[in-house]
């Protein structure tokens with residue numbers, strides 16, 4: 001089951017630069033959302049706040065399971081994830097990168113092996129499992145990041161510009177993976193992109209950031 | 218010319234025969250430097266990490282001091298420690314002067330700031346994105362910190378090797394506090410000084426060759442580490 005993400009009266013400023021002001025929006029369970037807009041409008045900032053990496057100046061970010069609001073004791077950080085635009089590749093093998101989230105959860109090795117193998121197949125990196133992850137191309141890196149994010153079976157999967165620096169073949173591959181995730185896994189998907197075509201292709205709802213607010217289009 | 222040729226011939230013979238005195242000197246050198254390195258590492262890496270992760274008062278002043286101490290002249294450390302350990306010094310009662318323990322202490326003092334400074338730089342050099350990525354995958358604060366340190370592991374190893382390079386080549390401090398006593402505190406560098414003074418070049422050359430080999434090995438290891446630490450085609454596959 002996915003999770004509902006509700007932001008209300010969100011405010012975020014960098015010094016005098018007001019990025020969000022009184023921004024409220026609800027991302028519903030198991031739906032796919034695209035946040036579109038040109039560079040510098042605050043898409044990444046918004047996702048970082050939702051992933052609890054950064055605090056808003058004011059307002060609340062709530063995670064709901066049905067009607068129930070989850071709190072710290074529900075281990076929110078372990079149930080949501082954000083694929084950062086630069087991925088953040090660990091200097092280990094591709095396999096260990098994907099296994100990371102399972103290792104911090106102290107999963108059994110046999111379980112890790114199975115899950116990682118399945119995900120590497122899904123993203124088409126099965127033959128590059130032993131590769132030093134830092135030597136992957138940018139498209140492969142994004143796909144690995146996607147596998148790493150999916151490994152933890154997130155209830156909310158956030159992605160920041162998942163196709164920004166990739167070639168056509170990888171663009172197609174990533175689109176297909178996201179579509180298959182959308183259809184086969186019950187997870188709420190929220191991704192930022194400046195690619196309107198990608199947004200239309202994958203998202204159920206497309207929202208933009210304008211004047212510090214999120215607006216559906 | 219004869220002097221040099223003859224010196225080298227005898228030197229190689231000494232090495233080839235694994236001359237007992239020579240081996241004793243080499244082993245003591247390694248024991249002293251490696252022990253000091255271990256102490257410097259055990260104390261220095263956590264200190265460097267703490268400086269990087271924690272809010273510490275006077276952090277920048279401390280870092281500046283560490284950076285300055287990296288270039289500390291060994292003879293000054295030797296002199297300082299000599300004054301502390303000499304019979305009339307504050308620690309004189311411990312009777313450590315002219316022992317290998319005194320040499321280890323001296324070299325630990327030399328190693329510490331190098332390991333602190335360079336491991337601080339190593340950990341600080343890890344991108345913020347690594348910590349964030351770990352956090353997005355559900356790592357706890359502590360696990361995030363571990364991920365960052367792990368990411369810096371090759372650079373930290375370089376720091377340790379750099380310290381070892383300095384220790385193995387150092388003579389000023391160990392000569393002063395060790396006293397270069399045969400069979401007890403005579404190490405490669407101090408023996409070279411003595412033998413050259415005496416005009417017994419064979420031993421000096423033999424030890425010089427060994428010391429060069431140690432330096433070369435240190436540099437080879439450093440080179441391999443630096444290649445694994447960053448993106449490189451040469452090390453495309455993990456050695457597992």
Ligand SMILES: Nc1ncnc2c1ncn2[C@@H]1O[C@H](COP(=O)(O)OP(=O)(O)O)[C@@H](O)[C@H]1O
Pocket residue numbers: 014017019037038039040041042043044045046
């Ligand atoms: N850490 C930061 N410090 C100061 N300003 C920032 C910071 N992060 C982002 N900004 C500013 O906030 C605005 C929104 O940035 P960002 O969220 O990255 O936009 P987007 O992802 O839509 O391109 C930009 O003007 C950017 O310069």
Ligand SMILES: [Mg+2]
Pocket residue numbers: 040043044045085160161
């Ligand atoms: Mg952005």
